[in-house]
Amino acid sequence: MTPIRTLALGAILAALSACQAPAPPKSPAELAAQAAAMTPADPRLADLYAHACKACHAVAASGAPLAGDRAAWAPRAQKGMAALMGSVVSGYKGMPAGGQCFSCTGQDYQALIRFMADQPVN
Numbered sequence: 001m002t003p004i005r006t007l008a009l010g011a012i013l014a015a016l017s018a019c020q021a022p023a024p025p026k027s028p029a030e031l032a033a034q035a036a037a038m039t040p041a042d043p044r045l046a047d048l049y050a051h052a053c054k055a056c057h058a059v060a061a062s063g064a065p066l067a068g069d070r071a072a073w074a075p076r077a078q079k080g081m082a083a084l085m086g087s088v089v090s091g092y093k094g095m096p097a098g099g100q101c102f103s104c105t106g107q108d109y110q111a112l113i114r115f116m117a118d119q120p121v122n
């Protein structure tokens with residue numbers, strides 16, 4: 001086989017396998033842009049989010065798992081809602097107690113966590 005043919009075959013195989021492969025993981029820039037654009041649909045939650053969680057959870061440099069970054073949230077979601085609520089209420093590593101939300105109810109925290117994790121959290 002000539003090198004050209006080999007190249008062409010390689011390109012076809014690569015294209016075929018790309019069709020079957022799952023969507024490639026998003027780049028850090030894509031994840032940051034996605035987090036920056038996300039806001040809860042509920043107006044009250046959107047307000048709470050904009051004035052608290054978003055300051056860190058839409059800023060990669062904060063070290064917080066970004067809103068909508070499902071891969072970053074997956075191991076946290078596995079801890080379960082009770083554990084995550086405990087982290088927010090008491091503070092956790094770089095996150096201050098209450099997540100800087102002074103008017104969030106327990107229900108608000110749960111809704112905000114589900115919104116950011118973008119996956120079921122039980």
Ligand code: HEC
Pocket residue numbers: 052053054055056057062063064065076079083084085087088092093094095096098099100101104109112113
């Ligand atoms: C001042 C920055 C900051 C704010 C504001 C903030 N967080 Fe965080 N949050 C963090 C950081 C940093 C982490 C990751 C800590 C780590 O794992 O090192 C985190 C982690 C979390 C976790 C995962 C905890 C765990 O046990 O894995 C949850 C849940 C969470 N934040 C919810 C919230 C919610 C809800 C709000 C808004 C009410 C909020 N955060 C506001 C910085 C913040």
